[in-house]
Amino acid sequence: MDTDNKILETGPREPVDRALFKGAVNDPENVKSKVRYDWEIPPAPISExxxxxxxxxxxxxxxxxxxxxxxxxxxxxxxxxxxxxxxxxxxxxxxxxxxxxxxxxxxxxxxxxxxxxxxxxxxxxxxxxxxxxxxxxxxxxxxxxxxxxxxxxxxxxxxxxxxxxxxxxxxxxxxxxxxxxxxxxxxxxxxxxxxxxxxxxxxxxxxxxxxxxxxxxxxxxxxxxxxxxxxxxxxxxxxxxxxxxxxxxxxxxxxxxxxxxxxxxxxxxxxxxxxxxxxxxxxxxxxxxxxxxxxxxxxxxxxAVSLHLISYAMYSFFFLHVNRLGKRFMNEDTWSQAKAIRILMQPQWGDGDWAFSVFDSKWFEEVGERVHLAGGQFTQPLITEYGQPWDENNGVREAIDAYIKKGACHVADTLEELAEKMEVPVDTFVETVKRYNELVKQGVDLDYGKRSELLTSIEKPPYYALKFGPAILNVFxxxxxxxxxxxxxxxxxxxxxxxxxxxxxxxxxxxxxxxxxxxxxxxxxxxxxxxxxxxxxxxxxxx
Known part of the structure; x- marks a missing residue:
């Protein structure tokens, strides 16, 4: 019988009514009633x-x-x-x-x-x-x-x-x-x-x-x-x-x-x-x-907040993403809001709030071959009609060239040179790319679970690092x-x-x-x- 009582004592209890805390330090109303910001104080009425x-x-x-x-x-x-x-x-x-x-x-x-x-x-x-x-x-x-x-x-x-x-x-x-x-x-x-x-x-x-x-x-x-x-x-x-x-x-x-x-x-x-x-x-x-x-x-x-990847560049694609430490930090096969949140979670310094999408000279063809599997805003142009094929007339090459000219996309013939332009640790970045290429060769992303169809190697120079990041658009x-x-x-x-x-x-x-x-x-x-x-x-x- 004593055992039964002990078992009952460890079972679910009736929840306590928060009204019992009224006036105490743990009374929820203490927080709700506090005026915290200037805007919460109503202004004086405008006189007649x-x-x-x-x-x-x-x-x-x-x-x-x-x-x-x-x-x-x-x-x-x-x-x-x-x-x-x-x-x-x-x-x-x-x-x-x-x-x-x-x-x-x-x-x-x-x-x-x-x-x-x-x-x-x-x-x-x-x-x-x-x-x-x-x-x-x-x-x-x-x-x-x-x-x-x-x-x-x-x-x-x-x-x-x-x-x-x-x-x-x-x-x-x-x-x-x-x-x-x-x-x-x-x-x-x-x-x-x-x-x-x-x-x-x-x-x-x-x-x-x-x-x-x-x-x-x-x-x-x-x-x-x-x-x-x-x-x-x-x-x-x-x-x-x-x-x-x-x-x-x-x-x-x-x-x-x-x-x-x-x-x-x-x-x-x-x-x-x-x-x-x-x-x-x-x-x-x-x-x-x-x-x-x-x-x-x-x-x-x-x-809810809407964060769009429209800072620095309007494209990010599904290629290798690295943070400002030169490390991969996410599964790139995801929607734009998730990318924005993950960037904001990364170690930053100064006024930085960006990451890099890293790819090589095959990039345009690789996107075209996979756009039916991934696509999405910041992979395709903002005005892309349903069924419109990926081709040389879509303006994406020209956009990347424009980002290169304004410094939002770095280009180099070696990974070491690219890392220096990105201002990330050279050895870390080279190792990150090496690991990513190994996963591409295996055909399985053991680190972050990206779909194998979207794994593309980074091996044919010139190499690119496209800078992209979130901007706040609206709060809902x-x-x-x-x-x-x-x-x-x-x-x-x-x-x-x-x-x-x-x-x-x-x-x-x-x-x-x-x-x-x-x-x-x-x-x-x-x-x-x-x-x-x-x-x-x-x-x-x-x-």
């Missing part, structure tokens, strides 16, 4: 005497990127008056891709994605830190949103399927990334994501609505428990109140340009030395802060919303009158930006904007 002008519309949108312009365009289509206010002087965009899980182009090519499997992979990549209602909203509405934008462009643009997706075995990217191509004689002036924004902007302006730039929103305002307006400062320092009869929509982008917000919500975002956002430093979490001061619920950290996390994009308070109740779309809204990402589907953030912005507009329109009709 300071307001120089008032403007009013059914819907007022803070932010003129793809999400804000999409919200404005859709509300315009639904017959509402709209004012979009943005702090920048012109269009704000970056990138070229837009994703959807199905499209006429995909159906024509016989490409079909298992949506259930896609959802499982998304959840896995995001560490299960995802609101599945929002995930399935995106899955089910992404095609509709992209085709809506395409339709707004009319006969001026056409939809193309991107072919440069990573084709790994354990981790793969889906062939569902698209881009818009302008037709000959198109009236549109821009390309890529700027083209998306140009199309949306045209809908707003042609619909008789307004876009006001060089005007920065500073505070949200509530009346009788509802968000009714916001106050912004114009280019000449004048305060303007923008009143939304039906809604105020936050579309202010992410936090990647605010070091304090990164420290709180995404510390790894402080590691890269380069910022790939355009315009650099504009994404300072303005909407996050205004919602936070109002009592909105924020997504738990650590937020923000205020919590319901499925209609209404911002939630700390009790998860909607804050009347306030919506959030695009990167200011949380719930869809976690841990890592899921490059399962390149360009997903652009189409997510469209889906969220359309969803918010539909709900606002319903409210207008008493729904």
């Amino acid at each position: 005497e300071q307001i120089a002008e008032e403007m009013e519309a059914d819907v007022v949108v803070i932010g003129g990127g793809i999400a804000g312009l999409a919200a404005g365009a859709r509300c315009t289509e639904l017959g509402m008056s709209v004012i979009v206010v943005d702090k920048h002087k012109s269009l704000v965009a970056h990138g070229a891709h837009i994703a959807c899980l199905d499209s006429p182009v995909m159906r024509e090519l016989g490409i079909k994605i298992d949506k259930q499997e896609f959802a499982r992979r998304w959840m896995h990549t995001s560490g299960s830190r995802v609101n599945e209602d929002l995930l399935w909203l995106y899955i089910n509405k992404s095609e509709e949103a992209v085709l809506w934008l395409l339709g707004l462009g009319g006969d001026e643009v056409e939809l193309k399927l991107y072919g440069g997706y990573y084709k790994g075995t354990q981790f793969t990217e889906y062939p569902a990334t698209h881009y818009f191509q302008k037709k000959k004689g198109s009236r549109y002036k821009t390309y890529g994501a700027f083209l998306f924004c140009e199309i949306l902007q045209e809908v707003i302006l042609n619909g008789g609505n307004q876009i006001i730039r060089n005007t920065k929103a500073e505070q949200l305002e509530m009346k009788d428990g509802r968000v009714t307006s916001f106050i912004a400062k114009s280019e000449d320092g004048k305060y303007i109140r923008f009143k939304g009869k039906k809604a105020v929509v936050l579309a202010t982008g992410d936090i990647g340009g605010d070091p304090e917000m990164l420290a709180k919500y995404c510390p790894i975002g402080l590691r890269p030395k380069k910022n790939g956002y355009f315009p650099a430093g504009l994404n300072t979490g303005d909407g996050h802060k205004m919602a936070f001061w109002l009592g909105a619920a924020m997504e738990d950290p650590s937020w 996390g923000g205020v919590l919303t319901d499925i209609d994009m209404r911002v939630l308070d700390k009790n998860h109740n909607p804050i009347p009158g306030l919506y959030a779309v695009g990167n200011v809204a949380g719930g869809l990402y976690g841990v890592d930006y899921p490059l399962l589907l390149n360009g997903n953030s652009h189409s997510r912005a469209l889906v969220w904007a359309r969803q918010a507009a539909a709900h606002i329109s319903g409210e207008e009709q008493g729904g």
Whole structure:
């Protein structure tokens, strides 16, 4: 009997309620309630005497990127008056891709994605830190949103399927990334994501609505428990109140340009030395802060970060990667986000945040022979149409030559000379290459497990060392919303009158930006904007 009691004593115990720690040093609320950063302290209200002008519309949108312009365009289509206010002087965009899980182009090519499997992979990549209602909203509405934008462009643009997706075995990217191509004689002036924004902007302006730039929103305002307006400062320092009869929509982008917000919500975002956002430093979490001061619920950290290998060179390929100590440090057969993270984990000194891709004179042919096995961004050109063959006209040779001229790619006739140019320990580097060539000869990567098909020797001079590294692009996390994009308070109740779309809204990402589907953030912005507009329109009709 005593033995039985001892066994029971070692079994699972009833968890202790944390309320028992209330007031003690280990009370979790002690940490939650501490003000740690300057931005967390709400500013003093802007006095009525300071307001120089008032403007009013059914819907007022803070932010003129793809999400804000999409919200404005859709509300315009639904017959509402709209004012979009943005702090920048012109269009704000970056990138070229837009994703959807199905499209006429995909159906024509016989490409079909298992949506259930896609959802499982998304959840896995995001560490299960995802609101599945929002995930399935995106899955089910992404095609509709992209085709809506395409339709707004009319006969001026056409939809193309991107072919440069990573084709790994354990981790793969889906062939569902698209881009818009302008037709000959198109009236549109821009390309890529700027083209998306140009199309949306045209809908707003042609619909008789307004876009006001060089005007920065500073505070949200509530009346009788509802968000009714916001106050912004114009280019000449004048305060303007923008009143939304039906809604105020936050579309202010992410936090990647605010070091304090990164420290709180995404510390790894402080590691890269380069910022790939355009315009650099504009994404300072303005909407996050205004919602936070109002009592909105924020997504738990650590937020997902998008790190693109666009520093120094736009290519890395699948060749031998060595760090600044001249040592191999990873399986090169992986997606770009993983490469970025692994580089940031390496020993560095000074201002370094790069690695080298090492190859020999056979490189162009070796990539071409294996692009169907690997591929992916930073192996193929950014605009590579699905099915487009690897050939001498793709511009990659010219790109490498340009990197050589600007010092981002070193070339030498011996490994020793190459190591000196790379400024890595010569003996270590030569030994690293020797070991790698041994693995190539064996046909098995015993050190890091790279697929044998991607093992290529480094033996025919000249030898190359291409410098590449990560830049922070975006941070994905923000205020919590319901499925209609209404911002939630700390009790998860909607804050009347306030919506959030695009990167200011949380719930869809976690841990890592899921490059399962390149360009997903652009189409997510469209889906969220359309969803918010539909709900606002319903409210207008008493729904």
